[in-house]
Amino acid sequence: MSDKRIAIIGAGIGGVAAGVALHQAGFDVRIFEKAGELREAGAGMSLWPNGTGVLQQLGLLPAVASRGQGGAQFLVRSQAGDILMAIRTAEAETPTICIHRAHLLRILADALPPRCLSVGHDLASVHFTGTKVDLQFTHGERIPCDGVVGADGIHSQIRIDLAYPNKPVYRGYAIFRGIVDTPANFSPGHNSETWGEGSRFGILSIGSNKLCWYATVNSPARPLRTDWPKERLQQIFSKWHHPIPELLAATEPSDIMLNGACDQYPARAWSNGPITLMGDASHALTPNLGQGACMALEDALALANCLRQKTSVSEGFRLYEAKRFARVRNAILRSRWLGEIGQWENRALVKVRTAVTRILPGRLFECHSTSAQLMALLGGHLQESTEA
Template structure:
């Protein structure tokens, strides 16, 4: 199977990072993307420090950072803009080797794609089915082309076809609120590197500068699932968030109505497995989470680096065991973010006046040390050392050494799943 590549289904940030990580350890990989070209549209996101540390291991940190805005300060305010709590990021940046980065999703994808070897990306490749045997996996595309793979990684998002093929259709959980997103032509409304989230009654509004000329914003509101906007979403948003005033109103007005996105906020109930044989899930396909902790893309990037490390350690003959090890090392940490993000979002959407007052009081009085410990827990992940020589050595590792590895890896996973 060494002549066959690892095939990655899905060309979003998770799939692209997986290809880059495998490239870094000398494992041949191809990305199958159903779109005709790289997806550069969309909204913004924040690559937190844990994700940037993983990108550092891929020699991609500098390129990605140059395409975004460093996160210097994070503020939480009430609907009228009164700051409830704030956190300066300089000390964290020094401690962890650099800041988080706020970036356009398309810019992130472009920088990751630029780092890949030629011919890694294959567009217009819509996977419709797959089968696997002891020697590999066969993928069938919509045009009936069949591709043979050493392994298949399903990085095809929250509506993953690979997940459905492994475990059947899994219903998504509606969180109880909907979200609008947009990119405004507005230069750093709160200052360079300053992001903010305002909390209202059943509503929130986030402000995230992603460059010197663009600001990503998001707005949430409690609503029944399946709602839609009328003919003038700008006017509806301005009315819904009127009490927030500027710069909220200015950001909405600066965003062309056709590029305002609306999506119900959903997540995926934790799966009991991510892998079967030579097929594995990654990112939203495995652990789609609500966006409240800003960890969706970050956890996909962690997945990618750990997966590449596991496959490099195992070598060609132990692909399935390498994927199972990846699952053991990643599942508990990813699940914790799914759970915490869901709870955080529920609190952020409280609408009862007393509950809102208590929420603001609690945030204002929370000791800085407790907040810092929470951030450190998210960012203090051990980064695997990726080296192409490890993959080469794994091919020649004695079978009895490989046989002992699963028990050792399982013991490490039992103590938090991060000791790799």
């Protein structure tokens, strides 16, 4: 079935990774992106061992490791700077890497075959009869294919067209992000999250002497940029430990990104015949575990493996969603739960949380699964998959 033509809608991290995996599995794959150029948000991200395990399978881990920054541990700190927990990441089979999103996307895109990616293609609708699919773009072009993967993000149009029952839900807090030069007295490879009352502040070393920071603040209504000038953030974090106030001061207000924390509980079935979804389109996570893109990378490998194992695209998509449902549901729920606890603002509850975090061993949060276990979850190595 590798003669089948698979179209991917959306060239975010998920869509491009799926393009690489499907190409390596021997499929004729094309990616259509509505933006006029390949782009990612100006922010950093963490890739945990499951995400880097997928990149290793795709042969891209060395490039990602050399562009990003590996970290040996992730610290949870109090507002005063005390270390409450140290989660070791160095023992996992593949590293934890923090990287600028644009660098990761570039590395993935460079692994695509020539002419695979078409930008300036805004999908208007998808029609299918039997096993054939027709893509209709807003500029009038129609493209036939044998299967479609909707990697069109949290506001996915394909998800709406599929009448998917679940929608993204706002979880009550705002997330701000920025990138700054690493301060002179700051050790490279430092990754941490500091917990306060109704707010958190994270610092990720993303390589090239840069830090990405993120801040979360409770906001019952969806946050609007006009309500959140930089000064308001600076006020909230003014008494937090070094270098938090300095990082905020060093960021240009126009460079600060703002998102509302949202997630989307996955439906048990998210495919319809030769059309499926992946990444944020089918199962967006709140960012508390740093797992949204890692799950999209896992989807990419699982998709390629499942399509190789089945004789029709529809059967491959059904196998893929069946393999992914429990895994992504658990990640969504764990991430939501961590965000709820992390955003507590009641002083007594925060004291209890601090005391418990101090005594909990960091290894409870470490990644103990091996690459072999991950590959078993995702249907094996691409090279080992058998075509039916």
